[in-house]
Amino acid sequence: xxxxxxxxxxxxxxxxxxxxxxxxxxxxxxxxxxxxxxxxxxxxxxxxxxxxxxxxxxxxxxxxxxxxxxxxxxxxxxxxxxxxxxxxxxxxxxxxx
RNA sequence: UGAGUCGGCCGGGCGGUCGCGUCGGCCGUGCAACCCCGGGCCGCAGGUCGGACCGGGAAGUGCCGGUCGCCGAGGAACGUCCGGGCUCCGCAGGGCAGGGUGGUGGCCAACAGCCACCCGGGGCGACCCGCGGGACAGUGCCACAGAGAACAGACCGCCCGCGUACCACCGGCUCCGGCCGGCAGGCGCGGGUAAGGGUGAAACGGUGGUGUGAGAGACCACCAGCGGGCCAGGUGACUGGUCCGGCUCGGUAAACCCCACCCGGAGCAAGACCAGACAGCGUGCGUUCGAGGGCGGCCCGCCCGAGCACGCGGGUAGGUCGCUGGAGGCGUCUGGCAACAGCCGCCCGAGAUGGAUGACCGUCCUCGACAGAACCCGGCGUACAGGCCGACUCAUCCG
Numbered sequence: 039x040x041x042x043x044x045x046x047x048x049x050x051x052x053x054x055x056x057x058x059x060x061x062x063x064x065x066x067x068x069x070x071x072x073x074x075x076x077x078x079x080x081x082x083x084x085x086x087x088x089x090x091x092x093x094x095x096x097x098x099x100x101x102x103x104x105x106x107x108x109x110x111x112x113x114x115x116x117x118x119x120x121x122x123x124x125x126x127x128x129x130x131x132x133x134x135x
Numbered sequence: 136u137g138a139g140u141c142g143g144c145c146g147g148g149c150g151g152u153c154g155c156g157u158c159g160g161c162c163g164u165g166c167a168a169c170c171c172c173g174g175g176c177c178g179c180a181g182g183u184c185g186g187a188c189c190g191g192g193a194a195g196u197g198c199c200g201g202u203c204g205c206c207g208a209g210g211a212a213c214g215u216c217c218g219g220g221c222u223c224c225g226c227a228g229g230g231c232a233g234g235g236u237g238g239u240g241g242c243c244a245a246c247a248g249c250c251a252c253c254c255g256g257g258g259c260g261a262c263c264c265g266c267g268g269g270a271c272a273g274u275g276c277c278a279c280a281g282a283g284a285a286c287a288g289a290c291c292g293c294c295c296g297c298g299u300a301c302c303a304c305c306g307g308c309u310c311c312g313g314c315c316g317g318c319a320g321g322c323g324c325g326g327g328u329a330a331g332g333g334u335g336a337a338a339c340g341g342u343g344g345u346g347u348g349a350g351a352g353a354c355c356a357c358c359a360g361c362g363g364g365c366c367a368g369g370u371g372a373c374u375g376g377u378c379c380g381g382c383u384c385g386g387u388a389a390a391c392c393c394c395a396c397c398c399g400g401a402g403c404a405a406g407a408c409c410a411g412a413c414a415g416c417g418u419g420c421g422u423u424c425g426a427g428g429g430c431g432g433c434c435c436g437c438c439c440g441a442g443c444a445c446g447c448g449g450g451u452a453g454g455u456c457g458c459u460g461g462a463g464g465c466g467u468c469u470g471g472c473a474a475c476a477g478c479c480g481c482c483c484g485a486g487a488u489g490g491a492u493g494a495c496c497g498u499c500c501u502c503g504a505c506a507g508a509a510c511c512c513g514g515c516g517u518a519c520a521g522g523c524c525g526a527c528u529c530a531u532c533c534g
Contacts, residue, residue, distance in 0.1 A: 055489080065213090065507055073155090073493045080154070081494095105494070 039075070039100055039108070041115045042093040043086075052086040054079045057095040067101045074105060078112045086120060 056075055058068045075094055086092060100108065 067506095069507060070493080073491095077154075077493050109494095 039097060039111065039115065040095040041112075041119050042095070043119045044091045045087060046089045046091065051088050052083050052090040052092060054083060054092045054094060057093060059096075061098050062096055063098075063101045071096050071101050074108060075100075075112075078109055081109075082113060082116050085116065 054076075056072050058072050058075075060068070062068050062071055075096060079092070079094065094112075
């Protein structure tokens with residue numbers, strides 16, 4: 039997967055958007071992938087500073103991955119992308135899924 | 136027992152914890168308007184008046200938050216290929232064009248669907264397959280192969296006539312090198328012939344005979360096919376029988392076309408309501424000589440009608456309804472061969488709108504395919520791991 043982060047000074051809590059293209063699979067696979075990613079982000083959304091905008095993009099390998107594989111990868115990517123916080127320019131971190 | 140045909144059904148199950156969505160119950164020093172009481176202020180029409188504001192109080196309503204409970208994708212939700220409902224276009228007119236359908240009868244809200252039957256083809260059979268009107272209204276096309284492919288066609292073969300003595304054959308003579316004579320088998324030219332060969336998906340009916348130089352529906356008998364009359368059966372497609380005719384007339388209409396019947400347009404981002412924001416300017420055409428619209432292409436007719444088109448600039452993209460109980464499913468009975476219809480009884484538990492089903496654990500089995508609602512139904516088509524049930528056919532064995 040690929041994670042994009044943009045920090046703002048708005049007062050709403052952190053928002054997460056998901057991008058799952060047709061390259062991932064058919065409608066059933068895309069829906070399941072999106073729900074799994076949503077379940078993951080509800081665990082980690084408290085660690086993200088408020089006002090942040092987060093975009094999580096699923097690559098085709100995410101459809102075949104186990105849930106705990108997605109979980110370890112998501113936490114690693116989130117710590118990677120929030121450690122480099124500073125400016126308001128969007129940044130991205132990702133790997134093969 | 137084996138092989139097969141048709142139809143129907145299911146499509147992981149059970150339990151627990153957390154999370155998400157709709158609905159409902161309860162709770163709240165929560166918010167808002169409505170309501171009641173008190174208070175001063177403002178307005179002029181001077182009242183049992185109106186308006187905003189402050190403080191207090193309450194049953195109910197909406198929102199928000201918490202908590203509890205019920206329910207929460209499919210047989211194809213899919214492709215979006217047909218048909219309808221619903222909504223808007225004021226009414227939904229005529230003709231042309233365009234599109235669709237195509238054996239007959241019925242069912243249905245309607246259909247390109249379903250049922251029954253007819254015809255043609257396949258199978259021993261259950262049964263299956265058929266985009267099943269018209270090719271004497273016209274036009275076009277029929278590749279390759281083949282001599283010839285649509286007013287057919289002589290390649291081989293067969294037959295006739297004429298020519299020819301080079302070759303073959305026959306006879307005679309010979310010094311064995313040949314010579315002489317005959318003959319039209321070969322050969323050449325002209326013609327006849329569609330019976331045979333060969334090509335093809337298809338070669339202008341089949342079999343037998345008469346006939347002929349060889350042949351030929353040229354003629355005859357039977358059969359097939361075409362057209363017509365009559366009789367019988369059927370609502371009908373059509374079937375059966377009989378008689379007559381000319382003797383044979385190819386295929387393709389998912390090629391144009393012809394015939395019969397049907398079809399107004401757009402689609403839930405339809406459409407309706409509430410709240411909110413904004414700013415207009417320029418050009419052209421037009422207002423009883425009618426712009427533009429109803430109307431997706433054209434013409435006619437009818438109606439509405441004072442704005443319309445283009446360019447620049449500006450604003451908004453929130454909420455509620457439509458929104459799911461309907462041509463709905465199941466069962467008994469009745470009518471019908473059936474599709475289906477009717478009476479009665481019972482049952483119905485997605486409704487999102489940046490768009491709800493995920494995570495973890497236990498357990499069982501035959502280890503789980505194709506696949507995600509978006510206004511709703513009826514169909515068709517397509518994808519699919521595995522499993523269950525029923526009816527029927529054929530073969531074999533036993534009684």
